Amino acid sequence: xxxxxxxxxxxxxxxxxxxxxxxxxxxxxxxxxxxxxxxxxxxxxxxxxxxxxxxxxxxxxxxxxxxxxxxxxxxxxxxxxxxxxxxxxxxxxxxxxxxxxxxxxxxxxxxxxxxxxxxxxxxxxxxxxxxxxxxxxxxxxxxxxxxxxxxxxxxxxxxxxxxxxxxxxxxxxxxxxxxxxxxxxxxxxxxxxxxxxxxxxxxxxxxxxxxxx
Numbered sequence: 001x002x003x004x005x006x007x008x009x010x011x012x013x014x015x016x017x018x019x020x021x022x023x024x025x026x027x028x029x030x031x032x033x034x035x036x037x038x039x040x041x042x043x044x045x046x047x048x049x050x051x052x053x054x055x056x057x058x059x060x061x062x063x064x065x066x067x068x069x070x071x072x073x074x075x076x077x078x079x080x081x082x083x084x085x086x087x088x089x090x091x092x093x094x095x096x097x098x099x100x101x102x103x104x105x106x107x108x109x110x111x112x113x114x115x116x117x118x119x120x121x122x123x124x125x126x127x128x129x130x131x132x133x134x135x136x137x138x139x140x141x142x143x144x145x146x147x148x149x150x151x152x153x154x155x156x157x158x159x160x161x162x163x164x165x166x167x168x169x170x171x172x173x174x175x176x177x178x179x180x181x182x183x184x185x186x187x188x189x190x191x192x193x194x195x196x197x198x199x200x201x202x203x204x205x206x207x208x209x210x211x212x213x
Contacts, residue, residue: 005041006050007058013108014068016055016089017043017075019082023159024112025151026139028183031076043076052088059093063102070106070133080115083123090130106176108133113163114156124169134170135205138163138180141192149186164200171201179203 006017020031020043037043050058059071071093073079079086090107097104113136115123127134140146143160152159170178180197182190184206194204 002042004045008041012069013072014062015072015074018079019049019077020045021081022078023153023156027149052085055089056092067103068105070108072108074110078112080111080118083119087126087130106132110135112137113166114159117162124173128173132176134175134178136167136180138193139182140188141196167200167202179205181205181207183207
């Protein structure tokens with residue numbers, strides 16, 4: 001197997017493969033269907049999660065080689081499982097931008113919205129100092145369907161309420177953009193998820209259901 005990729009380019013962004021750990025096992029997740037591969041990159045960290053400095057070094061190399069519109073905490077895992085690393089990397093990037101070291105770009109967090117439950121505290125104020133944009137995978141309009149589709153691990157069964165609280169907190173915190181998403185072609189009703197997102201003060205993105213590569 002090829003070495004795991006930690007930082008990779010996709011479209012106009014640089015993506016950070018921070019962790020493979022996640023408290024959900026979504027029915028529509030592509031990491032198992034695609035065997036931990038994405039766009040030609042092996043994202044299987046095999047438990048060897050990169051340090052903040054490793055990530056920053058890789059980002060520095062890429063940003064000096066070519067600009068990017070955004071840097072995204074994403075990968076095949078939940079970034080807030082490693083909140084301290086997200087904060088360290090995001091704050092360092094903001095400091096470097098303020099010093100004029102890189103061309104302007106946005107810092108985005110892709111998350112399942114469970115970060116406050118994972119970390120046992122409200123993480124929104126911390127995130128505000130490290131990221132500009134927050135995308136939350138909502139994917140259901142009610143708790144029953146959320147549990148069915150997202151299949152949370154023990155201890156996270158009540159997570160739907162935390163996701164909504166997280167969305168509301170982010171919307172009130174003044175990020176450049178906060179959006180909830182829903183994968184199409186599941187049992188979820190995208191229109192109902194859109195309405196729920198709006199009630200939390202968030203924008204909405206509908207995502208394509210991905211099958212085998």
